[in-house]
Amino acid sequence: xxxxxxxxxxxxLPSRGQVAVHGTIDGVEFQTVLEPDGNAGHWMRVEDTQRxxxxxxxxxxxxxxxxxxxxxxxxxxxxxxxxxxxTAPDRIRALWNEITPMARWEWVRWVNATKNPETRExxxxxxISKMESGKRRPCCFNLAACTDPDLSKNGRLxxxxxxxx
Numbered sequence: 001x002x003x004x005x006x007x008x009x010x011x012x013l014p015s016r017g018q019v020a021v022h023g024t025i026d027g028v029e030f031q032t033v034l035e036p037d038g039n040a041g042h043w044m045r046v047e048d049t050q051r052x053x054x055x056x057x058x059x060x061x062x063x064x065x066x067x068x069x070x071x072x073x074x075x076x077x078x079x080x081x082x083x084x085x086x087t088a089p090d091r092i093r094a095l096w097n098e099i100t101p102m103a104r105w106e107w108v109r110w111v112n113a114t115k116n117p118e119t120r121e122x123x124x125x126x127x128i129s130k131m132e133s134g135k136r137r138p139c140c141f142n143l144a145a146c147t148d149p150d151l152s153k154n155g156r157l158x159x160x161x162x163x164x165x
Contacts, residue, residue, distance in 0.1 A: 001046045001058055002151065005034065010041040014068060017143035018105060023066035026054040031073050033105055034066075038146040038156035072101035075108040084124050092131045099136050110138040113147035 003025070013019045013034070019042065022031040030050055034042040046056070056062050077085070085096055096104070111123045127138065141147070145155030152158060 001048075001051055001056075002157075003044050003046050003062065003064070004037065004157070005042045005044070005064070007041060009064070009066070010037075013042060015143075016040055018102075018109070020069050020072040020102070021066040022069050022071075023064065025050065025064050026056055026062050028054040031069070031071075033072065033075075035148065036144045036146060038142075038144065038152060038154075040144070041157075043146075043151075043157055072105065074101050075105045077104070077108055078112060080120065080124050081108065081111050081127065084128050088128050089132070092128060095131050095134070095136070103137050106137050106143075109147050110141055113141065113149060115149040 017036050019034045020031075021034055022029070024030070025046065028050055032044055034044050037043050046054075051057070054062065085093060107127055111120060111127060114120050114123065130138065142155060146152035146157040147155070
């Protein structure tokens with residue numbers, strides 16, 4: 001389930017891009033990274049367990065209390081990138097472990113930002129190649145865009161336009 005933050009909440013955040021937060025949703029604690037919606041706002045994925053504990057369903061209004069944190073949670077590394085990292089030379093694995101969780105989120109986000117299998121495979125290969133040359137972050141993608149290919153169109157969260165309520 002996706003929860004879109006109200007404009008006032010997004011405007012109070014320090015970035016139009018990803019922001020690490022901790023807080024509660026209807027009293028249930030969580031830590032996550034808010035994703036940009038491509039229109040100067042943010043959204044978050046509400047996991048099934050969290051949704052059940054908070055007793056909320058799609059379409060419900062929820063009370064969200066969030067606070068920005070510098071402690072970024074570890075991202076879920078997709079299997080293809082994880083496999084490439086596991087088989088990469090030691091120096092690349094060392095760099096991966098040395099970079100911040102925020103940087104790891106950016107690599108994961110860049111790899112996940114396509115539905116096309118060939119593009120995805122190329123992004124995994126390019127990630128390893130860039131790390132091999134010492135790059136700590138991917139470059140050249142809009143950090144304020146919605147990059148989830150199942151939820152976005154042209155870098156914007158589907159259903160979010162310039163006429164946000």
